[in-house]
Amino acid sequence: MLILEIDENRLEFVRFWAKYVKERDPAIWSKQQKELIDSVIKTALQDVELYLKVKKISKEVKSKIKRQK
Amino acid sequence: MKFKIAKNEIILEKELNILDLFSLKITEIINKFFDYAIVGGYVAILFGRSRTTEDIDIIVFSREFSPKLLSSFYDSLRKEKFWVINAITPEIGYDYLSNGIGIRVAEAETVIPNAEIKLAKKTLDFKSIEEKVKVVLNNNVIYIGGLELNIAYKFYLGSQKDIEDAVHLFCLFKEILNIEKIVNYTKLLGVSHELVRRVLRC
Numbered sequence: 719m720l721i722l723e724i725d726e727n728r729l730e731f732v733r734f735w736a737k738y739v740k741e742r743d744p745a746i747w748s749k750q751q752k753e754l755i756d757s758v759i760k761t762a763l764q765d766v767e768l769y770l771k772v773k774k775i776s777k778e779v780k781s782k783i784k785r786q787k
Numbered sequence: 788m789k790f791k792i793a794k795n796e797i798i799l800e801k802e803l804n805i806l807d808l809f810s811l812k813i814t815e816i817i818n819k820f821f822d823y824a825i826v827g828g829y830v831a832i833l834f835g836r837s838r839t840t841e842d843i844d845i846i847v848f849s850r851e852f853s854p855k856l857l858s859s860f861y862d863s864l865r866k867e868k869f870w871v872i873n874a875i876t877p878e879i880g881y882d883y884l885s886n887g888i889g890i891r892v893a894e895a896e897t898v899i900p901n902a903e904i905k906l907a908k909k910t911l912d913f914k915s916i917e918e919k920v921k922v923v924l925n926n927n928v929i930y931i932g933g934l935e936l937n938i939a940y941k942f943y944l945g946s947q948k949d950i951e952d953a954v955h956l957f958c959l960f961k962e963i964l965n966i967e968k969i970v971n972y973t974k975l976l977g978v979s980h981e982l983v984r985r986v987l988r989c
Contacts, residue, residue: 724986725947732836732951733989736958739835744790747835748801755804755832755839762841762899766872769841769898770891784945 790834792963798923799834806832806900807924810843813892813902814929816867820860821847824919824932826940831952833922833931834959838948841899842891846915846932848907857881868895911936911975935965939972942983950986958989 739747763769791798801807806829817823827844828836849856854877861877864870874880874890883890884906893901907913918933931937934956941953957964973983 723947724950728947728951729954729986732954733958735835735837736955736989740959744799744801744835748804751832751835751837752802752804754837755806758839759805759899764896764898766898770873 790959792960796921796923800925803925806839806843809894809900809902810929811924811927812867812894813843813869814845816860816863816869817845817847817902817904819863820856821849822916823847824915824930826915826932826937828948828952830931830934830937831955833924834956836952836955838951841901843900843902844889845902845904846907846912847904848913848916852884852906854878854881857884864892869893870895872898872901911940911972933968934960934963935968936972938964938987939969939976939978942973942978943976945978954986954989957987961989 803811810825810829810833814823814825824846825833825843826846828838828840829843832838832840857880858877861871861880869892871880872891872893874883880890884904887905887908889903889905891901891903893899905912907916914936915932918936919930920932920934922929922931938953938956941949941956957969969987970980970983973980
């Protein structure tokens, strides 16, 4: 069931990216990575109540999916 | 391979992002009180995975774990301007950790990023710490859980994102990974061998 759900195209990109990371100086990919990560985190909503509520729901959904599998 | 890898030690020089800086700060405090290993998605991100995360998962253990130890840990966190967002007092934190619930630590007045700290309870938690790998990150030391278990556990979690993390780590480190160990861990976790065989390639 799970195998059917996996997006193979995305996995191919991950393999491509891992090769890119492996073959290049970390200074190159880490600069790109920093831009991505820092921009997402700097704009993240810092609302503790909302965050914990979302985490709780996400945990419940995950365990429900796990049980169904 | 552009990382320097020795037995149980990986040396990495990179431009540090917010998550890297956060992990260095928080593990410096944790290390004073616990044996620890970083596990989960941040391990793949540390080594270049092109995604981000809100939280860094850390498994901790101390033979001296007690309300007093946790109280000192909280004091240190406060001193370094961190707070525990889901367990404000050390008493609540002790209760959470003792019952297998993680406490989430963030820098003062923030929520993201945070470290979800869990006390080692299950056999595989202890394995993560036992098989931890030293990472020298820009001359700072952090410890990550054993790579084989991390990869196997990602298959157990089973979402697209988790499988991608497993593939990323596998492709980066396949020359030094113990494949038999990955297979054994996935069996132990009840992961489909067919899935692992089909997906874990570069």
